[in-house]
Amino acid sequence: MMDDASKSLVSHKIKTADEIAKLIGARPRAKKVVMCHGTFDIVHPGHVRHLLYAKSKGDLLVASLTADAHIAKANFRPFVPQELRAFNLAALEVVDFVVIDHLPTPIENIKVIKPDYFAKGYEYVKGGLPPRTADEKTAVESYGGEILFTPGDIVYSSSHIIETEPPAIATEKLLSLLQAEKLSFDSLKEAAGKLKDIRVHVIGDTIVDSYTHTVLIGGMTKTPTMSVRFENRKDFVGGAGIVAKHLRAAGAKVTYSTVLGNDKLAEFALDDLKEAGVECVPIIDPTRPTTNKNAIIAGGYNLLKVDTLDNRSISERVVETLKSQVEETPADIVVFSDFRHGMFNRDTIPGLTAAIPKDAFRVADSQVASRWGNILEFQGFDLITPNEREARFALGDQDSVVRPLGLELYKQAHCKTLILKLGERGLMTFRSIPEEEQDVRAFFAVDTFAERIVDAVGSGDALLAYAALSLFSTGSSVIASVLGSLAAAVECEHEGNVPVRPKDVIDKLERFERFANYA
Known part of the structure; x- marks a missing residue:
């Protein structure tokens, strides 16, 4: 070491x-x-x-x-x-x-x-x-x-x-990065304890993620139809809702603006968010369902996913209500959490962005790689956190290797910090460097800290929450990237959307600190 x-x-x-x-x-x-x-x-x-x-x-x-x-x-x-x-x-x-x-x-x-x-x-x-x-x-x-x-x-x-x-050298690479930035494990722990009472306003699409567990009991002989026996169903608040819950679990004071249907899943989501301590100010639209994504699981394998949703754009009335909420809600950080289920599109984003209070720290995540949407529609933000596929989708680039791909997205987004999520490869961060600090690296990589992946869905939401809070509170993109990556690793090790607490992040960090100090 x-x-x-x-x-x-x-x-x-x-x-x-x-x-x-x-x-x-x-x-x-x-x-x-x-x-x-x-x-x-x-x-x-x-x-x-x-x-x-x-x-x-x-x-x-x-x-x-x-x-x-x-x-x-x-x-x-x-x-x-x-x-x-x-x-x-x-x-x-x-x-x-x-x-x-x-x-x-x-x-x-x-x-x-x-x-x-x-x-x-x-x-x-x-x-x-x-x-x-x-x-x-x-x-x-x-x-x-x-x-x-x-x-x-x-x-x-x-x-x-x-x-x-690939050799397992995540700990060595972390040590090298921390030393180059004059940081330590204590710096990271101290930062994880400074996330309380930050006012955050989250605006985004609520998704109820369902896991329907079944047992395979056979298949029909005349048609290719699987036969399964229902065992249980678990529902979790996901999408922008879990971003709000991660932020609240980290200690932030969270207000959450979203659009829900007039149905039982909306009631479930509101009760769940209230229990988590999130102040939700929903807009109920009876013409659309609350978005639900139901994974049918048998023997640990996903057989099928059934989505109930309506991706058409929200009405002008709803847009105006959201803009008023963005303008009037006191917030240190404003997070646009876009899953492209109607709230965000090329018509609504400019107005919603303009409504953000002048001094607020602006964060955007647009998980839209499988739908029509573009992270580049969020211009001039303090932090954006797309994954590699979303970056390629935004730039129309399937050929470039990751570093020039991320650099081009960073330039076109005119953002201050870009954390490019790379799945099992970790992440790569791009940042602006003051002229007087040209010896500081404009980009760096952090390997994944996940040791046992149970369910990778939702890990990016945990990363977004902890990266946004720590970048706002410390100003360090290195601390933000490491704490965000640790939070993502914790989330990967649970089924469904489970809010990540600072203690979970610190426990994971201390495990890697022990690896570093084994000698």
Whole structure:
């Protein structure tokens, strides 16, 4: 684990190109310098052989690695963040210096460091010299250096290793991120305890999620019809309703504006929200049903889902009532929780957005990937939390890898913080950086903390609630992303929509803290 003690043993090796140039001196040198460059996402035997061969050709070995911002050759890359990759290389005895290259190619750092030899792997020369390698060769030879190629008898692929079975390094990556941001586990615990009494107004679609449990007793011989025996049915308030309940469970004072039908499910939802401590101000529309999504389950498998809903747009009268509620409800945070069941569309969103009080912190989540809707309709918000599919839907982009995809969505949404949910891969956060803090990373990844997935539905709602509260209270997108991810992991480990409490989040965090401190 990269605690402060172990980091201090190797941190002296991690330098800038200018620092290395000053330490090794100008050419000609008494000691020959060899430089390697690569991603080094996972340091595998092929990398070790490459580095050992390179070091054998000189006295000092400089390992240069590509910064995260310039890695786009595969999805969800890099798997290991740049600070941790630098630490891994610096921990190798064969490596004398490590530099994180913040430019797209190593050309400029080659010109600064001026290594006597620049070592490339065999795969870069097999079948002809690629254009980038030719450019590197020109740069090295411009001052009298040489390019050399290491033997290629064994070739490994970091991407192949990661795709086959990603290493479980969530704790190490979390430690690296916290250290880079000068945060700690105590910082996260303290933040989780500061979510009380924040005034939040949630506006969104209520969904009653039902789980009908059955037992399979056979199938008909003449038609493909399953026969099941009913056992029980459980109903949970979901959609924007569970967002409101998560916020209330975290300690916020929650007002909830929604549209319901005039039916028993509406009564159930109102009673459930009242019991949870949420102040609900519903608009009853007798022309539509309360949205219900009923999963038919047999032997732990979902056989079928029956949806009862009406996705047509709410009336102008209802829109005006909602706008008045948004304008008149005192709130520190306003959350638009859009499931595209009639409340939010291209006609209603501009007016509802304009009604948000001027000083309120604005949050939007639009879970619309399977319907006609677009997270980009929520412009200029403080926080948005789409998943990868919703991002691709919004941009009409099925090809880009995740980082450039998220960056483009971040730019087009004109938001301050974007948390891109990646399911079992965790999340990637994009944020605005003040000019005076250009050394702070504009994006970062957090791996999932889920250890036992029972029901992943609703995890994004827990993330939204805790990320919004912690980002508002601390101003830290790192704290918001980590606490949001922890809350999502807790929600994943229960069937149905169960409100996540700060104690649940802290318990999960302390479990990973024990992993980090096991040594």
